[in-house]
Amino acid sequence: MQVSRRANSLAIRLAAEARALDANSAPDRAQALESLRALRKPLPPGWSFDRGEANER
DSSP states (O other): OEEEEETTEEEEEETTTTEEEEGGGSSSHHHHHHHHHHTOOOOOTTOOOOHHHHTOO
């Protein structure tokens, strides 16, 4: 994943999808969320997010 900043916007590029998403270019929040959901992939069975583990340094 690659994140770049231009002025007041962020662009996120996902290498596997080879598509860029600029949340500020979406006319409204609903369309931006729909674009993100289109990139969603299923998680492995039993997987859960551990915020503490993710924030360890």
